[in-house]
Amino acid sequence: MTEERELLDEAREAASRSYSPYSDLRVGAVVVAKSGARYQGTNVENAAYGSSLCAEAVAIGTAIAAGERELETVAVISPDLPAIYPCGECRQHMVEFGVQRVILEGADGEPVEQPLEVLLPGGFTDWRQPTAQ
Numbered sequence: 291m292t293e294e295r296e297l298l299d300e301a302r303e304a305a306s307r308s309y310s311p312y313s314d315l316r317v318g319a320v321v322v323a324k325s326g327a328r329y330q331g332t333n334v335e336n337a338a339y340g341s342s343l344c345a346e347a348v349a350i351g352t353a354i355a356a357g358e359r360e361l362e363t364v365a366v367i368s369p370d371l372p373a374i375y376p377c378g379e380c381r382q383h384m385v386e387f388g389v390q391r392v393i394l395e396g397a398d399g400e401p402v403e404q405p406l407e408v409l410l411p412g413g414f415t416d417w418r419q420p421t422a423q
């Protein structure tokens with residue numbers, strides 16, 4: 291099995307634990323840190339709809355809470371949609387911790403890899419650093 295397929299399967303497992311009674315859209319994500327460790331996340335909705343959390347943000351937060359600071363890959367899937375792309379806010383969370391690539395499942399069921407730089411060109415970075423644009 292390819293690594294991409296493995297990550298999407300793990301993200302699907304996370305989606306099975308989605309708390310999404312308001313949208314009925316289950317989303318699962320897996321983060322692979324530079325250390326090689328993997329962290330799962332799923333969307334966590336709220337009766338105050340705007341307080342809902344995306345699967346990717348939960349997975350990234352879980353990785354950071356475990357002590358990771360550099361992340362490499364995020365895989366995201368929804369069993370309720372042919373293909374799901376991360377929302378803009380989650381893309382910005384990915385920029386913060388150096389995510390390089392995003393793995394999605396295309397409408398044909400095959401893994402699709404997208405560089406984060408393509409999904410969010412020029413994402414905002416720490417303005418105090420000389421390298422910031």
Ligand code: THU
Nearest residue numbers: 313315317333344345375376377
């Ligand atoms: N959602 C995610 O978990 N990730 C995304 O990238 C897009 C949207 C969730 C949030 C909410 O629980 C549901 O999908 C509908 O917006």
